[in-house]
Structures are given as C-alpha cells and as structure tokens.
Amino acid sequence: MISRLSAIAFNTFREAVRDRVLYNFVLFVLLLVATAPLFGQISIGLERLILINVGLSAMSLFGIVIAIFVGIGLVSKEIDKKTLYTILSRPVRRWEFIAGKYLGLVMTLAVNATFMTAGFYLTLLVTAHQLTRADAGLLAAIYFIILQFFIITALTLLFSSFSTPIFSAIFSFALFVIGTFAEDLRNFAAMSDGAGKWLVTGVVYLVPNFSALNVISQVSHDVPVSGSLILYNTLYAVLYSAAATAAAVLIFERRNLK
Amino acid sequence: MNAIEILGLTKSYLTGFLRNKPKPALQPLHLTIQEGETFGFLGPNGAGKTTTLKLLMGIVFPTSGSARILGHHFHDPGIKKQIGFLPEQPYFYDYLSASELLDYYAQLSGVPKDERRKRIALLLERTGLADAGKKQLRKFSKGMLQRVGIAQAIIHDPKIVFLDEPMSGLDPIGRREIRELILSLKKDGKTVFFSTHILSDAEALCDRVAVIHKGVLRGIGVVEDLKSQTEDKSEVVWQGAHALAAVASLLSESNVAGEVARGVVRGQDLDLLLEKLRREQTRLISVTPLHGTLEDYFVAHTTDQEAVQG
Structure with missing residues (x-):
C-alpha cells in the first residue's frame, strides 16, 4: 500500500515539476525583487512591514492558484x-489513487513554498541588510x-x-474567498437571530476557516x-x-468512469 | 482451470437530462475462457466490447451479474496482480520516458525494485524499444506507443492479458509488430483476451472468437467451426452470357466478360441453376465450392437478428 501511494504521489509531483509548475517561484522572487526598491521610497520604517505583507500574501495566493489549477486536473485529466x-x-484501490494524488500535490506545494520562502528571506536580507530574530517568527x-x-487541495x-474542472475551480476559489472571511461570518452569526443564526452558524462550521x-498582519508587527x-491550526487543517x-474517496469509489 | 468466467454481466447507462432513461450497453453476457487460450472478442464499433473490458477491469460497475478471474471475484484487488490491460487508443504520461513509465506501473503492481530493473530492460528489448527507453513518450510514434502499451500490460508478468483494439489506428507494419507480440504472449502460455473488429487479425491469432453486437452475444466458437457454419456457396462459370437473365434470380452476385458469365449461387440452388443453364444450351466451364470466411460469419451475425447465448 505504501509503495503504491508513494508511487502515485511521486508521479504527481514529477508531473508538476516537468510541467514547470515550480517555475512560478521564479516569478514570485522577481515580483519581490522588482517591487522591493519601491517599498523603500514609501517609508524606511514601513519597508519591512510592506515587504512581509506583500511577500507572504503573494506566497499564499501563488500556492492557492497552483493548488486549484493543478488540483482540478488531478482526477479529470486521468479520466x-x-x-x-x-x-x-x-492492484490499486480507488482510495489509494485519491490519497496518492493528494499527497503528490501537497508535496509539490510544500516544495514550492520552500523555494518561495528562500526567495522571500533573500529579498528581506537584501532589503533590510540583515535578518533579525523576529524574522524567524515569520515562519509560523x-x-x-x-x-x-x-x-x-x-x-x-x-x-x-x-x-467538471471549471466548476471545481469556481467552487474551490469561492470557498477560499468565503473561508478568508470566516471570522466575519462568525461575528455575523453571533449577531443573527432565529433560523438565520442556525443557517449562518452551519455555514461557518462548514467552510474552511482560512x-x-x-497571521500575516500579526507577524509583520512582530x-x-x-x-x-499552532497546535490548534495544525489539528484543524489535518482534520x-x-x-x-x-x-x-466516497464519491470516487462509486463513480462509473466513462 | 478457467481463466475468465463472465457470469451474466449486464450494463445499462442512464441517459437523458434527468439521467433516468436506462440505455442497455451490455445484455446478460456469459463467457468462459480457458487458461492459455487466445480469445478474440469481435464486434462492430459500439457493440459492447469496450464496456465488457471496462467492467472486467473495475473501471465501471455492472448493473447486474458478476465475473471470476482465475477463480477469484473480479473485483478482488489481489487478482489484479495476475492481469494486464491495454486500453483502446491508449495515452500515457508523455512527460515520462518509456523506462520511467514501466517502472511506475511495475511499482503499482508490486514488482520488487531489483526485478523491476530486469523486467524493464527485458520488455524494452522484446518490444523493440531498447534504444528508446530514455526518450520521452511525447516523442513516440503511435506504433511505438502501442508497443509501450503492451509492455506496461505485461511488466508484472501477468497470467492474463486484456487488449482493447490493440491494432486500431496502426499502419500495416505496426499491426504486424503487435500481431507478433501477441503471438509471443501466446507462446509464453498467457491467456490473451483481445477485442477487435479487424477480422484478419482475429483469424490469424485466435483459438476461439465470440461475436457481440448491440450488447448481445451473437456467437462463439473455434474460428474454423464458425466459418463452416456460414452459408454453403459455389462459384459457377459458363459460356453463353445470354442465359444470365434467366438465372439472375438464383445468383447472389454475377458478372460477364464477353461470352463468359460468372455467378455465385447458394448450395441449395446449385442443381436448379445447372439445370437451367443446360436448358439454355450454355457450356459449363467450372463449378467451384466457396469456403465460408470469418467475415461472412461476422456479417451474418451482426445484422439485426435474434441473439444466441453461448
């Protein structure tokens, strides 16, 4: 089972690498390097703050876009x-295929994030001329x-x-956007009454709490x-x-492939 | 031992906007294939050949019925180590080289690492791709892809090999190469189940064939037996083309070259034809019995008639 899972995961990763998906981190670094001098022109004190906000937000957006656009093809392309x-x-079970594909894309995104992190810290070093202890806190x-x-993913x-791939992309991106405002939804649920409260509360627990x-804003202020x-978020993301x-898996197990 | 037993498999697809109209793709199918047999599954396009193979591979689920492969339920993951499959017009990950592709599939089939290396080298050699092992599949011709397809189907040395239209879309050289590969599988004692609508391939390779049409099994048997079941016909050649009009109703085909006429007649009408030709004062040149072909059998059994269950 482990051998089959790792074979599928590694092949998914290899496909992403050979399709040059990871090249996006070059674009990411170029974006940071090109915009870094502009930060300095705004204000010396704000330079680091803006770089962290722009850098980490871009890292998140790049990864989300890759996760969605590679993810929608993971199953449909194979069909x-x-x-x-x-x-x-x-002798591959359907759940092994789904799990292998998931792990492969997650591995791709983790490697991609590692490259982007290196590029981000490099830009931070070039801009600020030094890395401080507080910069390590950005890793969280x-x-x-x-x-x-x-x-x-x-x-x-x-x-x-x-x-279909298009609807999958729309649904995923919509959930990402809604999940980004999960805290606001939670506040809205607290203010609502009656059936509306139950409905909004249900939605709050169903959508991912992005x-x-x-914590970009928090870490940018050290x-x-x-x-x-960290523990709570890890458990939440895993579950x-x-x-x-x-x-x-449940859906795919029952699916007749055309 | 039976290699494959198909026990009344049926498949209906739901069609229509509300997906509530069942459209039968396969009527109850019963088939038994012995170990070591090369079995041809014949039928025109849309007959139900690919549906049958997809059912056996667990790609689609049957509406009813079951199957056994080497005595095990066909959905038993364990038995899948003993089967290899080449889909129709296959596409493989074109970012991989042939060696990488075979390694991937061998890993999925549980072949140990050391053995994988040996098997890959052996199969690349056997399929004539030894020099192209490191080349990416996107640079392969259709014939080469088909050979890689057969290599991936047997990379784990299975007992049964399922091939869906293995010669489809190939040029004559490509077809011959695949035919030779299938023959070599036969020599190795593998059970080969392949679907095709190219009858000459079936005739050259198969121990037995089955004919399917509109999801219904129309006939099954040894090729020679099926050919002998076709209508008995004779070719008659005579001098005296003037008589053609008088006997035209007895002939299934005819042509004239000067004074010499030629016609094909059903066995039961041969005596009557000869009698009429004598009466018309023609001179008989030859009477030649025509042997039935698999094509005759195929054509006769893929017209809309009552199905036979075998």
Whole structure:
C-alpha cells in the first residue's frame, strides 16, 4: 500500500515539476525583487512591514492558484486521457489513487513554498541588510499558509471527484474567498437571530476557516504566534483535509468512469 | 482451470437530462475462457466490447451479474496482480520516458525494485524499444506507443492479458509488430483476451472468437467451426452470357466478360441453376465450392437478428 501511494504521489509531483509548475517561484522572487526598491521610497520604517505583507500574501495566493489549477486536473485529466484505466486495472484501490494524488500535490506545494520562502528571506536580507530574530517568527505564518494549501487541495480534489474542472475551480476559489472571511461570518452569526443564526452558524462550521490561518498582519508587527494556536491550526487543517479527502474517496469509489 | 468466467454481466447507462432513461450497453453476457487460450472478442464499433473490458477491469460497475478471474471475484484487488490491460487508443504520461513509465506501473503492481530493473530492460528489448527507453513518450510514434502499451500490460508478468483494439489506428507494419507480440504472449502460455473488429487479425491469432453486437452475444466458437457454419456457396462459370437473365434470380452476385458469365449461387440452388443453364444450351466451364470466411460469419451475425447465448 505504501509503495503504491508513494508511487502515485511521486508521479504527481514529477508531473508538476516537468510541467514547470515550480517555475512560478521564479516569478514570485522577481515580483519581490522588482517591487522591493519601491517599498523603500514609501517609508524606511514601513519597508519591512510592506515587504512581509506583500511577500507572504503573494506566497499564499501563488500556492492557492497552483493548488486549484493543478488540483482540478488531478482526477479529470486521468479520466479524460484514460491513464486511470491502466492504474485501476492494477492492484490499486480507488482510495489509494485519491490519497496518492493528494499527497503528490501537497508535496509539490510544500516544495514550492520552500523555494518561495528562500526567495522571500533573500529579498528581506537584501532589503533590510540583515535578518533579525523576529524574522524567524515569520515562519509560523508561512507554516499556516502551507496548512491552507492542505485544505484547498483537499477541497479541490473533492469537487473534481464529481464535477467538471471549471466548476471545481469556481467552487474551490469561492470557498477560499468565503473561508478568508470566516471570522466575519462568525461575528455575523453571533449577531443573527432565529433560523438565520442556525443557517449562518452551519455555514461557518462548514467552510474552511482560512482567516484563523492568516497571521500575516500579526507577524509583520512582530507579534509572536502562540504554540497553542499552532497546535490548534495544525489539528484543524489535518482534520478538515482528511474529511474532505474522505468525502472525495466516497464519491470516487462509486463513480462509473466513462 | 478457467481463466475468465463472465457470469451474466449486464450494463445499462442512464441517459437523458434527468439521467433516468436506462440505455442497455451490455445484455446478460456469459463467457468462459480457458487458461492459455487466445480469445478474440469481435464486434462492430459500439457493440459492447469496450464496456465488457471496462467492467472486467473495475473501471465501471455492472448493473447486474458478476465475473471470476482465475477463480477469484473480479473485483478482488489481489487478482489484479495476475492481469494486464491495454486500453483502446491508449495515452500515457508523455512527460515520462518509456523506462520511467514501466517502472511506475511495475511499482503499482508490486514488482520488487531489483526485478523491476530486469523486467524493464527485458520488455524494452522484446518490444523493440531498447534504444528508446530514455526518450520521452511525447516523442513516440503511435506504433511505438502501442508497443509501450503492451509492455506496461505485461511488466508484472501477468497470467492474463486484456487488449482493447490493440491494432486500431496502426499502419500495416505496426499491426504486424503487435500481431507478433501477441503471438509471443501466446507462446509464453498467457491467456490473451483481445477485442477487435479487424477480422484478419482475429483469424490469424485466435483459438476461439465470440461475436457481440448491440450488447448481445451473437456467437462463439473455434474460428474454423464458425466459418463452416456460414452459408454453403459455389462459384459457377459458363459460356453463353445470354442465359444470365434467366438465372439472375438464383445468383447472389454475377458478372460477364464477353461470352463468359460468372455467378455465385447458394448450395441449395446449385442443381436448379445447372439445370437451367443446360436448358439454355450454355457450356459449363467450372463449378467451384466457396469456403465460408470469418467475415461472412461476422456479417451474418451482426445484422439485426435474434441473439444466441453461448
């Protein structure tokens, strides 16, 4: 089982590498390097703050876009091109295929985030001429961004297990946007009454809470992220991703492939 | 031992806007294939050949019925180590080289690492791709892809090989190469189940064939037996073309070259034809019995008639 899972995951990663998906980090670094001098012109004190906000937000956005656009093709491409036929005719269970694909894309996104992190710290060093202890605290925000990738990949995989690539992309991106405002939704639920309250509360618990995974503003002001939040967010991301992937497996297990 | 037992498999697809109209793709199918047999599954396009293979591979689920492969339920993951499959007009990950592709599939089939290396080298050699092992598949011709397709189907040395239209879209050289590969599988004692609508390939390779049309099994048997079941016909050649009009109703085909006429007649009408030709005072040149072909059998059994269950 492990051998089959790792084979599928590694092949997914290899596909992304050979399709030059990881080249986006070059674009990311170029974006930071090109905009860094502009930060200095705004204000010397704000330079670092803006670089962190722009850099980490771009890292999150780049990863989310890759997760969605690679994720929507993970299953549908294998069905359209019939490569799945030669996989399912082997001792590969359908859940192993889904789990392998998920792990492969998550691995791609983690490697991508590692490259982007290196590029980000390099730009920070060039701009500020030094790295301080406080800069290490930024890693918590980057870790949470990777957790966001785990969740959005699982959701994209879930949608692509029953929907067309375009609808999968729309659903996934919509959930990302809604999830980004999960905290506002929570406040709205608290203010609502009656059936509306129940409905909004239900939605709050159903959509991924990306706002809890966004601590960019906090770390850019050198406010440390607590260990309990790291633990809570890790558990949340793992459980949410596992539930979405399990739902994708349940749908895919019953699916007649054309 | 039976290699494959198909026990009343049926498949209906739901069509219509509300997906509530069942459209039968396969009527209850019963088939038994022995170990070591090369079995041809014949039928025109849309007959149900690919549906049958997809059902056996677990790609689609049957509406009813079941199947056994080497005595095990066909959905048993364990038995899948013993089967290899080449889909129709296959596409493989074109960012991989042939060696990488075979390694990937061998890994999925549970072939140990050391053995994988040996098997890949052996199969690249056997399929004539030894020099192209490191080349990316996007640079492969259709014939080469088909050969890689057969290599991936047997990379784990399975007992049964399923091939869906393995010669489709190939030029004559490509077809011959695939035919030779199938023959070599036969020599190795593998059970080969392949679907095709190219009858000459089936005739050259198969121990037995089955004919399917509109999802219904129309006939099954040894090729020679099926050919002998076709209508008995004779070719008659005579001098005296003037008589053609008088006997035209007895002939299934005819032509004239000067004074010499030629016609094909059903066995039961041969005596009557000869009698009429005598009466018309023609001179008989030859009477030649025509042997039935698999094509005759195929054509006769893929017209809309009552199905036979085999």
